[in-house]
Amino acid sequence: MLNQKSSNFQIEFMESIRNIAIIAHVDHGKTTLVDKIIHASKLFRDNQEFGDLILDSNDLERERGITIVSKNVSVRYNGVKINIIDTPGHSDFGGEVERVLKLADGVCLLVDAFEGPMPQTRFVLGKALDLGLKPIVIINKVDKENCRPDEVHEQVFDLMFNLGATEDQLDFQTLYGSSKQGWMSLDWREKTEDVTALLDVIIASIPPAATNEGIPQMQITSLDYSSFVGRIAIGRVHRGTFKEGMQVALMKADGSVKRMKIKELQVFEGLGRIKVSEVSSGEICAMTGIEDFEIGDTVTDFETPEALPRISIDEPTMNMLFTINNSPFYGKEGKFVTSRHLRDRLFKETEKNLALKVQTTSSEDKFLVFGRGILHLSVLIETMRREGYELQVGQPQVIFKEGENGERLEPVEILVVDVPEESAGKVIEIATQGKGELLIMEPKGDLQHLEFNIPSRGLIGMRSRVLTATFGEAIMAHRFKAYEPYKGVIAGRINGSLISMNSGAATPYSIDKLQDRGVFFIDPTQEVYTGMVIGEHNRQNDIEVNVQTAKQLTNMRASGTDNNVKIAPKLNFSLEESMEYIQKDEYLEITPKSIRIRKIYLEAGERKRMGNKIEMV
Numbered sequence: 001m002l003n004q005k006s007s008n009f010q011i012e013f014m015e016s017i018r019n020i021a022i023i024a025h026v027d028h029g030k031t032t033l034v035d036k037i038i039h040a041s042k043l044f045r046d047n048q049e050f051g052d053l054i055l056d057s058n059d060l061e062r063e064r065g066i067t068i069v070s071k072n073v074s075v076r077y078n079g080v081k082i083n084i085i086d087t088p089g090h091s092d093f094g095g096e097v098e099r100v101l102k103l104a105d106g107v108c109l110l111v112d113a114f115e116g117p118m119p120q121t122r123f124v125l126g127k128a129l130d131l132g133l134k135p136i137v138i139i140n141k142v143d144k145e146n147c148r149p150d151e152v153h154e155q156v157f158d159l160m161f162n163l164g165a166t167e168d169q170l171d172f173q174t175l176y177g178s179s180k181q182g183w184m185s186l187d188w189r190e191k192t193e194d195v196t197a198l199l200d201v202i203i204a205s206i207p208p209a210a211t212n213e214g215i216p217q218m219q220i221t222s223l224d225y226s227s228f229v230g231r232i233a234i235g236r237v238h239r240g241t242f243k244e245g246m247q248v249a250l251m252k253a254d255g256s257v258k259r260m261k262i263k264e265l266q267v268f269e270g271l272g273r274i275k276v277s278e279v280s281s282g283e284i285c286a287m288t289g290i291e292d293f294e295i296g297d298t299v300t301d302f303e304t305p306e307a308l309p310r311i312s313i314d315e316p317t318m319n320m321l322f323t324i325n326n327s328p329f330y331g332k333e334g335k336f337v338t339s340r341h342l343r344d345r346l347f348k349e350t351e352k353n354l355a356l357k358v359q360t361t362s363s364e365d366k367f368l369v370f371g372r373g374i375l376h377l378s379v380l381i382e383t384m385r386r387e388g389y390e391l392q393v394g395q396p397q398v399i400f401k402e403g404e405n406g407e408r409l410e411p412v413e414i415l416v417v418d419v420p421e422e423s424a425g426k427v428i429e430i431a432t433q434g435k436g437e438l439l440i441m442e443p444k445g446d447l448q449h450l451e452f453n454i455p456s457r458g459l460i461g462m463r464s465r466v467l468t469a470t471f472g473e474a475i476m477a478h479r480f481k482a483y484e485p486y487k488g489v490i491a492g493r494i495n496g497s498l499i500s501m502n503s504g505a506a507t508p509y510s511i512d513k514l515q516d517r518g519v520f521f522i523d524p525t526q527e528v529y530t531g532m533v534i535g536e537h538n539r540q541n542d543i544e545v546n547v548q549t550a551k552q553l554t555n556m557r558a559s560g561t562d563n564n565v566k567i568a569p570k571l572n573f574s575l576e577e578s579m580e581y582i583q584k585d586e587y588l589e590i591t592p593k594s595i596r597i598r599k600i601y602l603e604a605g606e607r608k609r610m611g612n613k614i615e616m617v
Contacts, residue, residue: 017209017282018202019236021085021101021133023124024110024140033110033140033179034084036195037075038271040182072103072234072284074268077199083268083284099221099295099311099354101127103236103284106134106206108198109156113139113147113176113188116155116444118416118477126163135160135172136205138198142188143178146446149188173201209282215301216240216248219308220293224286225352229263233290233299236283238308242299243278249305250290251298257305263289295354316357316370317411317456317480320377320579321394322346323366325589327598328503328529333591334390339365342391349380356380370399372480374460378576385592392587394600396579398456401483409483411456416449416477423470424448430465434458435487447475454478455487461580493583498535499599500528501544510549512565517545519571521597531602533586536571544604585611 176188184198217238224232266273266286279285296310357370371377401409436454508524520535589596
């Protein structure tokens with residue numbers, strides 16, 4: 001379906017267009033709803049097979065159940081073309097949301113019928129209202145137990161009022177339903193057969209895309225990448241008409257103007273894009289032939305160029321050192337292992353991952369990668385390991401700034417935790433240890449709702465501690481607030497590491513004998529190397545242990561010596577948990593098959609010599 005050639009589409013595109021973005025907090029059902037809209041508009045033939053979460057097209061998005069990159073899809077309903085933009089809901093991808101809202105004339109705000117408005121709901125809705133977009137509210141998941149749709153409707157109204165919504169925006173239409181079950185209705189007690197009620201409301205409530213005549217203008221708000229044609233500029237035509245082969249000007253942030261030619265124009269149709277000869281104002285399109293562009297640049301008339309006001313992209317708040325794998329297991333499990341492979345892959349990522357920045361260092365095989373948070377960076381790392389890359393990363397570091405008066409500033413976030421009442425005290429204690437300041441504590445259904453001001457540093461490693469303390473029952477979310485004065489020293493990981501003093505296969509006998517020293521990260525018989533972190537010490541200091549010792553075989557039998565070895569299960573970390581766990585003097589070794597923690601300096605003598613230098617850094 002992608003990039004079909006068509007000559008009869010030009011007339012159809014003069015019809016009425018609705019550009020609408022679907023916004024919500026993470027996991028409130030945006031992508032599932034878009035699936036049902038696609039099905040309802042008969043984009044698929046009856047004999048065509050399709051799965052769920054059509055728009056979450058890469059493996060990572062499907063496995064994690066999150067949308068990472070915003071996507072466009074268009075459907076036709078009752079003679080109207082509806083361009084739908086599915087946006088990420090996670091705070092680490094907030095920059096993506098802000099930009100794509102520029103493409104829309106209205107938003108569908110999706111809210112969970114039990115959870116109600118969440119931190120990211122407030123953040124994204126505030127941006128949409130500031131842009132003057134008309135909202136439609138969808139109270140989703142009304143089929144869940146304990147749902148409270150009427151109460152949530154009141155909360156959404158109060159939230160919009162507090163965010164400064166206009167009278168027109170407050171006069172919003174509300175629908176109720178279940179994305180999962182595939183129905184929407186104007187009354188949550190009346191279940192319907194499909195989601196066509198939503199499509200009717202979109203056409204009635206959202207204004208048609210305006211057609212502005214004059215000098216053509218399009219602001220580049222997103223991009224795609226093709227190995228055949230390179231970078232593809234995506235945006236909404238603000239004014240005038242662009243034609244294939246037309247000479248245009250690209251207006252840059254520094255005021256410079258570059259002349260170039262449009263090679264091809266495409267518009268979104270169904271799940272793909274089709275080639276057209278011209279695109280008029282109000283339509284969302286993709287252009288090839290535009291080179292050396294940045295997000296926010298304006299494509300405009302060649303003779304009389306006019307720029308649109310620039311849009312900003314979220315600044316990174318965290319960085320990590322990426323380097324080649326130089327462990328003793330180098331090259332055993334990966335396909336791409338050299339510094340050239342690593343460099344090329346990281347800089348290729350910056351072509352399409354706009355919130356990501358890569359900086360070279362004095363060493364050819366080390367790169368500083370800047371991102372919006374642990375999740376943002378972990379998605380890149382996980383993608384690379386699946387592609388066959390071996391690499392090592394250092395401890396995540398937040399980015400500090402200098403204030404106007406020379407004071408030290410750090411990124412601060414709003415943290416929201418919904419937790420059973422009996423566990424609220426533990427969560428407050430953990431957040432306070434991370435320099436969190438409790439702002440709100442109130443009941444929310446059968447849960448306790450907590451809100452904190454907390455430095456980004458304090459969030460590193462917090463999720464696993466909170467989930468452990470609350471037996472997995474806490475619901476956590478956070479969003480960037482602002483840079484504020486430095487909050488002081490935050491205690492890091494308390495426990496030291498168990499470090500292998502030799503290379504070779506670990507024996508059940510030696511692990512059994514060392515279990516009183518701490519918790520292990522390895523299985524019996526697993527191959528380890530000198531300097532590899534194989535467990536967590538139950539005290540504050542690091543210690544070296546020998547896990548290769550075999551049981552001495554003798555003819556003598558002593559009472560109790562032949563009891564079966566009972567070894568506790570190893571501690572398994574996810575990639576994000578590993579990234580949050582490592583210390584300053586440790587690397588995370590990542591290959592397509594394994595994630596290992598190791599000391600930067602593998603030999604004990606070298607570690608002691610270099611320890612002071614690491615502390616100084």
